[in-house]
Amino acid sequence: MMARPSLLRHVIYVLRSNKVTALASAGTLLLVAVALLAAWIAPYDPIASDVSHALQPPNAAHWAGTDQLGRDILSRILLAARLDLAIAVSAVGISFAVGAVIGGFCGYRGGRLDRWVGRIVDVLMAFPLFVLAMALVAALGNRVENIIIATAVINLPFYIRFARAEVNVRRNAGWVEAARACGDGPISVVLRFLLPNVLPAMAVQISLNLGWAILNAAGLSFIGLGVTAPTPEWGIMVAEGARFISTGKWWLVACPGLALMLTVLCFNLLGDGLRDILDPRMRT
Amino acid sequence: MTAPLLQVEDLHVSFSTRQGVVQALRGVSFSLGAGQTLGIVGESGSGKSVTSLAVMRLLDRAGRITQGRVLFRGQDVTRLGRSDLRELRGAAMSMIFQNPRAALNPIRTVEQQIVDVLRAHRSMSVRQARAEALDLLRAVLIHDPESRLAAYPAELSGGMCQRVMIAMAMACKPALLIADEPTTGLDVTTQKAVMDLLAGLTAERGMAMILITHDLGLAARYCADIAVMQNGEIVERGPVAALFQSPRHDYTRMLVAASPRRDSTLADLAPGLPRPQAGARNDGVRVPGAGPLLELTHVRKSFPGPVHAVDDVSFVLPQGGALGLVGESGSGKTTLSRLICRLADVDGGEIIFQGQSISDMPARDFHRAPQRKLIQIVFQDPHDSLNPRFSAFDCIAHPLRRLEGMRDGAALEARVREAAGRAGLPEGLLERFPHQLSGGQKARVGIARAIAPRPKLLVLDEPTAALDVQVQAVILQLLDRLRREDDIGLLFVSHDLNVVRMLCDDLVVLKQGRIVEAGASAAVFANPQADYTRALLDAIPHFEPACHAERESVAL
Numbered sequence: 001m002m003a004r005p006s007l008l009r010h011v012i013y014v015l016r017s018n019k020v021t022a023l024a025s026a027g028t029l030l031l032v033a034v035a036l037l038a039a040w041i042a043p044y045d046p047i048a049s050d051v052s053h054a055l056q057p058p059n060a061a062h063w064a065g066t067d068q069l070g071r072d073i074l075s076r077i078l079l080a081a082r083l084d085l086a087i088a089v090s091a092v093g094i095s096f097a098v099g100a101v102i103g104g105f106c107g108y109r110g111g112r113l114d115r116w117v118g119r120i121v122d123v124l125m126a127f128p129l130f131v132l133a134m135a136l137v138a139a140l141g142n143r144v145e146n147i148i149i150a151t152a153v154i155n156l157p158f159y160i161r162f163a164r165a166e167v168n169v170r171r172n173a174g175w176v177e178a179a180r181a182c183g184d185g186p187i188s189v190v191l192r193f194l195l196p197n198v199l200p201a202m203a204v205q206i207s208l209n210l211g212w213a214i215l216n217a218a219g220l221s222f223i224g225l226g227v228t229a230p231t232p233e234w235g236i237m238v239a240e241g242a243r244f245i246s247t248g249k250w251w252l253v254a255c256p257g258l259a260l261m262l263t264v265l266c267f268n269l270l271g272d273g274l275r276d277i278l279d280p281r282m283r284t
Numbered sequence: 285m286t287a288p289l290l291q292v293e294d295l296h297v298s299f300s301t302r303q304g305v306v307q308a309l310r311g312v313s314f315s316l317g318a319g320q321t322l323g324i325v326g327e328s329g330s331g332k333s334v335t336s337l338a339v340m341r342l343l344d345r346a347g348r349i350t351q352g353r354v355l356f357r358g359q360d361v362t363r364l365g366r367s368d369l370r371e372l373r374g375a376a377m378s379m380i381f382q383n384p385r386a387a388l389n390p391i392r393t394v395e396q397q398i399v400d401v402l403r404a405h406r407s408m409s410v411r412q413a414r415a416e417a418l419d420l421l422r423a424v425l426i427h428d429p430e431s432r433l434a435a436y437p438a439e440l441s442g443g444m445c446q447r448v449m450i451a452m453a454m455a456c457k458p459a460l461l462i463a464d465e466p467t468t469g470l471d472v473t474t475q476k477a478v479m480d481l482l483a484g485l486t487a488e489r490g491m492a493m494i495l496i497t498h499d500l501g502l503a504a505r506y507c508a509d510i511a512v513m514q515n516g517e518i519v520e521r522g523p524v525a526a527l528f529q530s531p532r533h534d535y536t537r538m539l540v541a542a543s544p545r546r547d548s549t550l551a552d553l554a555p556g557l558p559r560p561q562a563g564a565r566n567d568g569v570r571v572p573g574a575g576p577l578l579e580l581t582h583v584r585k586s587f588p589g590p591v592h593a594v595d596d597v598s599f600v601l602p603q604g605g606a607l608g609l610v611g612e613s614g615s616g617k618t619t620l621s622r623l624i625c626r627l628a629d630v631d632g633g634e635i636i637f638q639g640q641s642i643s644d645m646p647a648r649d650f651h652r653a654p655q656r657k658l659i660q661i662v663f664q665d666p667h668d669s670l671n672p673r674f675s676a677f678d679c680i681a682h683p684l685r686r687l688e689g690m691r692d693g694a695a696l697e698a699r700v701r702e703a704a705g706r707a708g709l710p711e712g713l714l715e716r717f718p719h720q721l722s723g724g725q726k727a728r729v730g731i732a733r734a735i736a737p738r739p740k741l742l743v744l745d746e747p748t749a750a751l752d753v754q755v756q757a758v759i760l761q762l763l764d765r766l767r768r769e770d771d772i773g774l775l776f777v778s779h780d781l782n783v784v785r786m787l788c789d790d791l792v793v794l795k796q797g798r799i800v801e802a803g804a805s806a807a808v809f810a811n812p813q814a815d816y817t818r819a820l821l822d823a824i825p826h827f828e829p830a831c832h833a834e835r836e837s838v839a840l
Contacts, residue, residue, distance in 0.1 A: 013302065173668055174663040174664070174665055174668035174669030174670075175668065175669050175670055175671040175672075177622075177627055177661075177663065177669070178661070178663060178669045178670070178671075178730075178733065179671070179682070180627055180651060181625055181627065181656075181659075181660060181661050181683075181734075182682050182683035182686050182687060182733070182737075183651045183652075183656045183657070183683065183686040183687045184651055184686060185648075185651045185652070186648065193671055196673050197671070197672060197673055280672060280673055280717050280719070281672055281717070281719045
């Protein structure tokens with residue numbers, strides 16, 4: 001099979017022809033590496049407080065300064081990357097997997113199932129999403145798993161709609177009928193034919209959504225729902241730092257805020273490139 | 285003699301693609317006088333459309349004119365600035381595109397669009413432009429022009445959309461009209477009406493026309509001169525009669541041979557191919573006593589709306605026989621083929637396959653039926669019918685994995701290679717994805733996939749409609765051989781009576797879901813009973829030299 005080298009060549013081609021994608025990919029890779037290696041590359045213990053060095057501005061020993069308890073902000077940002085990425089990836093993964101399957105079947109089958117799911121999705125979307133996430137976390141309990149579940153649930157309607165619409169336009173395509181003539185039932189038509197073909201278009205959505213999910217998780221922590229205090233997390237760090245911003249201690253907010261912004265930007269820019277990589281038609 | 289209207293000199297066009305620079309035109313030269321008609325024919329990818337786009341300077345960003353000149357009334361089009369070009373396009377030369385519906389703006393009415401064109405090039409009031417728009421619609425012989433003015437493109441049929449396009453192209457009385465495959469995708473009868481109109485209008489107004497088409501018969505019928513293109517070059521140019529009676533270039537000769545005439549047989553179309561074993565089976569003679577393979581009795585199907593898509597259709601296809609299902613779009617032939625393949629449910633009547641009724645099982649459960657494997661279908665659009673994410677190998681292997689439960693391995697590979705070989709698909713192409721294959725190659729993948737599970741009935745839904753003539757010729761012969769060697773029954777759905785005649789013993793003519801005529805192909809072809817059949821037959825463009833001479837003498 002020649003698939004492997006040609007895939008690699010294809011990825012290289014996409015990255016070379018699109019500098020923004022290349023940059024975003026590099027940023028994302030860096031982010032993932034940091035998240036995985038945070039425990040080893042962090043210069044200090046992110047939780048150990050050292051009050052004698054509290055509230056130091058960025059300097060040679062503490063590149064991003066220290067917070068009110070003297071904890072090294074850079075170490076905390078690095079460790080928080082792991083948690084925030086994990087939350088975002090698993091939340092988006094769940095909503096993508098569940099949403100694509102539900103939306104795929106609705107789009108292919110149509111009829112009563114489609115109408116009912118459509119109405120439920122409409123109801124879900126009628127809530128202010130962040131408030132819904134707050135309610136879910138408040139009801140389920142202040143834990144990381146529940147942040148993931150809440151983020152996944154509020155994302156779900158978009159994936160269902162997207163998959164439904166994309167499958168719907170393809171369900172009468174010749175290759176779908178051909179698959180049926182080859183003995184495929186509805187389950188394998190949806191899972192093995194329709195959804196893989198919808199994937200490139202959904203990649204853009206997924207990538208944009210990752211950034212959004214990180215913001216959402218950080219937002220929940222910011223208002224005190226979700227990850228609790230000593231754990232390093234970007235949202236909490238910004239929330240805690242906000243108390244000091246009026247006294248000119250900008251780095252407490254700016255550094256985690258910058259990390260958050262760059263991460264979201266990377267994911268947003270990655271989308272188009274990801275679609276080009278996943279679509280076999282671009283591989284000529 | 286005065287200078288010609290359009291003179292193309294040594295035109296080179298190249299496209300920059302991922303693989304590097306591709307030469308699309310390599311030195312095309314031709315000239316066209318005022319009021320002359322030129323047909324440009326050639327297979328897809330030969331550079332016909334690129335030529336017309338280059339003349340209009342409408343090439344997309346990847347394409348570049350690297351060398352040569354295009355002189356229009358002595359003015360070099362390749363050197364014109366944007367504003368000069370805008371004045372030229374639409375006013376002095378205009379173009380009609382392949383897909384009329386896509387070329388019209390869907391959210392503006394017909395009147396608004398024609399008025400836009402008129403007012404862009406000629407200084408006239410809105411009222412004048414409206415009056416002129418109505419005159420134009422009358423000129424293109426659209427039915428009920430007054431009420432069509434307010435219509436949106438979506439409310440018009442394909443033929444009517446093309447008439448509107450023609451009206452827009454004619455609006456500013458251009459000296460040159462380029463028609464790029466103007467009737468592809470239209471029914472034969474509509475094609476004839478549209479082409480007759482186009483030819484009449486251009487002759488009446490003294491316009492020069494370039495007709496770009498893959499259909500040699502069409503070019504012969506409506507053009508005085510024909511240029512044959514291959515690989516970005518014009519290989520031969522001459523008056524129609526001379527070109528067809530004594531083609532000089534090999535490629536022209538092949539093209540002429542591959543275009544079906546009124547009396548040609550399958551063997552005539554592609555003389556280079558090995559002929560089927562003469563002794564295996566006699567042409568046109570049925571093996572009696574084998575019993576019917578497929579029998580339809582009073583089959584009905586309707587969709588929401590007043591008309592029946594399929595209304596009381598009954599016919600019999602014998603074992604190993606070939607039956608043609610002929611009709612225009614909307615005649616229900618595609619619906620019928622989907623019913624027979626059990627991709628849709630009948631509303632009434634019965635479909636009997638090998639003596640067993642198969643119409644009772646709902647279509648959504650039919651994938652489990654034992655007959656699934658025996659009834660296979662080849663779809664109309666070879667591109668659309670292949671999963672973009674499957675390689676050719678996977679496409680062909682899919683029914684084997686599904687219907688015969690074969691696992692990856694030597695046995696599966698052997699079956700795939702066998703099917704590909706029978707369909708004439710080179711083994712080297714099996715690893716490619718559909719978008720990396722040409723139309724003819726994709727059609728072969730579709731056929732290979734359908735014959736891989738060794739079916740007894742093959743339903744072919746216009747399998748050659750999207751293909752070049754020489755590819756069509758090869759595919760038709762291939763189908764005929766499969767039928768003879770494997771005893772596969774063929775149900776051939778087509779709008780082209782001439783093609784059906786060559787492949788099928790019997791044919792059924794459908795109109796609005798009803799059978800208007802049925803019988804042996806040769807008899808129906810020679811002596812059609814129904815008016816509709818006669819209209820269909822009459823609409824097929826031929827290039828019989830005799831007919832052509834006759835037409836010219838009438839014109840004189």
